[in-house]
Amino acid sequence: MAKKKITPRQKMINLMYVVLMAMLAMNVSSDVLKGFSLVDEGLNRSKDNSNMQNEAIYATLDAAMKQNPEKTRQWYDKAMQVKKLSDSLYNFAEDLKVKIVRKADGDDGDVRNIDNRDNLEAASHVMLAPGVGQGEKLKKSVDSYRESILKMVNDTAQRRIISSNLSTEVPSSPSNIGKNWQEYMFEGTPVVAAVTLLTKLQTDVKHAESQILHQLISNIDVKDVRVNQISAFVIPSSKTVVRGGTFSADIVMAAVDTTQRPDIYVGNTLLKSSNGHFETVCNSTGDFTLSGYITMLNGNGEKIRRNFSQAYTVVEPSATVSATLMNMLYAGFQNPISVSVPGVPANKISVSMTNGTLTKKGDGKYIAVPSKVGADAVFTVSADNEGRQQQMGKFTFNVRKLPDPTGFMEVTDANGNVDRFKGGRISKKMLLSAGGVGAAIDDGLLNINFKVVGFETVFIDRMGNAMPEVSNSSSFTPNQIARIRSLTKGKIFNISRIRAIGPDGIQRTLPSSVEVIIN
Secondary structure, three states, rough: OOOOOOOOOHHHHHHHHHHHHHHHHHOOOOOHHHHHHHHHHHHHHHHHHHHHHHHHHHHHHHHHHOOOOOOOOOHHHHHHHHHHHHHHHHHHHHHHHHHHHHHHHHOEEEEEEOOOOOOOOHHHHHHOOOOOOHHHHHHHHHHHHHHHHOOOOOOOHHHHHHHHHOOOOOOHHHOOOOOOHHHHHOOOOOOHHHHHHHHHHHHHHHHHHHHHHHHHHHOHHHHOHHHHHOEEEEOOOOOEEEEOOEEEEEEEEEEOOOOOEEEEEEOOOEOOOOOEEEEEOOOOOOEEEEEEEEEEOOOOEEEEEEEEEEEEEEEEOOOOOOOOOOOEOOOEEEEEEEEEEEOHHHHHHHEHHHHHEEEEOOOOOEEEEOOOOOEEEEEEEEEEOEEEEEEEEEEEOOEOEEEEEEEEEEEEEEOOOOOEEEEEEEOHHHHHHOOOOOOEEEEOOEEEEOOOOOEEEEOOOOOEEEEEEEOOOEEOOHHHHHHHOOOOOOOEEEEEEEEEEOOOEEEEOOOOOOEEEEO
16 A cells, blocks of 8 residues: 655644644643652552551461361352452552553653653553543543452441542532543643542552452451461551641550450550550651561460551641642732642641631632732642641732723624624624624633723814714713714724723723724
8 A cells, every 4th residue: 555645734733743842741840740649659659558567467378268168168268259350450550650651751661660651642642642541441440440359348447448548539610511520531631740640549449448448357266277377467548648637546466365455665665555555645747667676475385476567758747839820910800719738637727828818618618819010919728637737838929909901892793602802893783783892811721801991082074083982881972973874895993082980999901992894
């Protein structure tokens, strides 16, 4: 089959597409990409720690199965089913990470050392390409895994957590309308972000697997298992703590005999807790390790010891305040604001504002109305940190006057479609049907109507003399209407000195005019 020759025009289109993609890639901040890499590293550490704990529980189950298969088989078989389901989804996600990275970096691409982190095409190709994209398959795998796992969970709170972590529902927002889960997750996503999302999925899988295993092993009576198969575990409430917050963890012996409590030592200090609960206030940031050992007597009266160790991270308080429409605020205007604090529920966040009023409209959603132009608006974000208010950050926005609107006439065409005529050729009938002049900011970002309180029309008579007519409202005066009716095809007049008042209460005279040519 002969190869089709590419026309010069098509070559130019292809070149423009390449340039566009390059520009899109340049718009991805290097700080954002670095942030994704740091998050991915943290998720990998958490995932590896969870995996180590899970493997220790599987080892305990293997030993229990050898010692007393009759009592252990029911729980052992369920654990093997959980392992099979978890490994399948985990390995699928890992395979997708490799494919995405190799699509971006070539066959030698390394998931832990990505070269083209800002590549915007690789993830879309692997996950969404027609006929070969893996996104739909991943969604079905996550849904199937979630429903299978939830059937094994008895605790209502854990069911809710696992269901939320493994949800494939698309958040409701105007930008997500018409998107499925895979498009919402991977469409136009940089390689490093796609890898991080898949790592998070793997972490959630390991967490779900861990919860089931702890539930299963709690059903085994250790009196029928040799004591030297018992392992010590640390179960933290969170592995990342905000400075000033509390790190808490439950330190347990797997399948511990309820008739005897082990002695727990943090460092070399005996923990004075009947249920193994430990907590400490974290006043400095960094990586820390909770370590120690547990001792108890086995069936022969011999004391056994098992060491434990759990890493956790303390981070600085942080919050995000963003103006939904822009990086500034307009005085007198209802500016939508979004506020969030990583790891803190929206109902535990409080926000205050200087130079204006702030009204809450929902979880993390506010309306800010600055009062004074030129003075900064400062937002202070606080969060309820275990019963006390802790400041999470301050954010400063410059306050400006609303920009001038554009004058127009609202006209209706023969098909009944309403449009804003901003100058040029127009039929006399459509012009007269407008009835007057309007003004608005409708630049695609803002859509703000202004109230027109007056304008001037300037007509040119046959002698070339300018004949101004003034209206002190938004409507044409009878004289202006008479002038318009007298115009013939090709005649020109101008609408200028449009005076309008915006939602900020400021009256302004628009610098631009509307030139009208009778068609």
